[in-house]
């Protein structure tokens with residue numbers, strides 16, 4: 389779109405000469421730019437410049453200039469994307485990290501308005517100080533931004549009970565590619581028959597759009613009341629089959645007790661650790677005992693008052709025994725400190741695999757992770773097939789863990805080198821295909837980014853990709869926003 393001439397001068401789309409230093413707020417220092425090059429996918433490319441605006445007006449001015457000169461812009465939160473979505477395929481980065489204020493909290497209406505760059509865990513703590521609850525809990529909440537969670541429609545362990553980010557977004561302010569601003573608000577009438585379902589609530593277009601349709605500058609969200617209390621536990625099983633059987637039984641119990649009002653299990657999350665996952669986190673377990681006989685575990689939480697927690701725990705112990713779990717080894721976390729310890733262990737899984745993946749990059753390898761999800765009744769079949777695919781096609785180190793209650797385990801394959809990477813990608817493709825065959829999705833929460841764009845184009849119908857590109861072209865005709873994301877125009 390623009391060509392570099394001499395001494396960093398470039399030619400804009402209208403033939404004018406400029407340097408990146410002319411961009412409002414641009415930093416081109418290679419060391420600083422280098423800090424904005426990589427995300428958790430293992431991909432990286434140093435941006436030509438970084439801009440860190442402090443207001444929506446600054447974002448508008450930047451995009452107005454970039455659009456006039458045809459400069460590509462990739463928005464960034466905290467670069468925790470596992471799909472390369474925040475790595476700039478070309479052009480510059482706009483980091484939202486300096487737009488990080490909570491603008492208002494209305495306790496009566498239970499509504500919050502915040503800027504996109506606030507760290508998600510900090511945002512949740514602020515909401516909690518106001519006596520309210522924001523349930524979306526990506527494992528990465530201490531290392532990602534609110535805007536990033538909107539741009540990826542992030543979810544987490546509690547999505548099992550509370551759903552993903554989308555369900556809480558009331559309105560967004562978004563700066564489009566040409567620097568104009570849209571305020572999009574969810575239509576809240578009970579009925580709505582204005583055209584195509586995917587477009588009836590235009591706010592939905594931006595949620596999960598991975599920076600390709602505009603820069604989110606303000607987020608308005610619904611909040612909930614704080615639960616009366618919570619306990620968490622880690623239950624151990626001999627193998628993943630028994631653990632998944634337990635997850636299905638707990639889910640069935642929740643459905644019956646919710647529908648009938650009768651006592652039963654009411655988990656808010658059901659998270660799996662398979663054999664390899666337990667091995668991986670053993671060194672991080674601290675005082676927490678992982679029994680040698682355990683080949684899998686399930687982390688669950690239930691919201692109950694202190695008075696009710698004993699009877700709730702008794703129901704859980706009965707269910708663990710029924711599923712032939714190692715009931716006596718169950719670790720129960722009642723205090724906030726104990727619960728934080730279990731969450732730390734859960735976080736050690738993706739973090740540990742990301743670290744190993746990053747170390748393999750210099751050898752041409754990286755971590756390849758699946759993000760498929762299937763209906764819960766299909767999970768045992770999907771996992772059986774997935775382990776077979778991984779064994780037969782990849783054959784290297786792998787773990788499976790995560791949101792089993794949503795039929796959404798992450799298989800992480802550690803490709804040590806380029807040959808391993810080819811095999812790992814092929815295995816991931818086969819798993820994604822099977823998930824689609826079984827009525828599921830290939831990307832349940834991490835989005836498509838760059839690493840899954842070829843898979844997306846291959847597995848989804850041409851008409852559907854073209855319809856999505858139609859929206860992209862209508863909002864960003866020059867294609868300057870996050871090139872390479874979702875549609876994969878540019879490989880890094």
Ligand SMILES: Cc1cc2nc3c(=O)[nH]c(=O)nc-3n(C[C@H](O)[C@H](O)[C@H](O)COP(=O)(O)OP(=O)(O)OC[C@H]3O[C@@H](n4cnc5c(N)ncnc54)[C@H](O)[C@@H]3O)c2cc1C
Nearest residue numbers: 465466467468469473527533535536539542543598599604
């Ligand atoms: C250890 C680990 C655990 C994780 N666990 C989970 C999990 O449990 N659930 C889950 O959903 N994800 C998880 N993730 C993935 C990741 O944390 C989420 O996708 C998160 O929402 C990304 O937020 P971020 O601020 O880091 O965004 P970035 O990685 O910086 O960007 C992600 C995408 O959002 C776009 N973007 C960012 N900010 C804006 C903005 N203001 N306007 C427009 N576009 C924007 C970027 O262009 C990019 O396309 C995990 C990642 C790691 C490393």
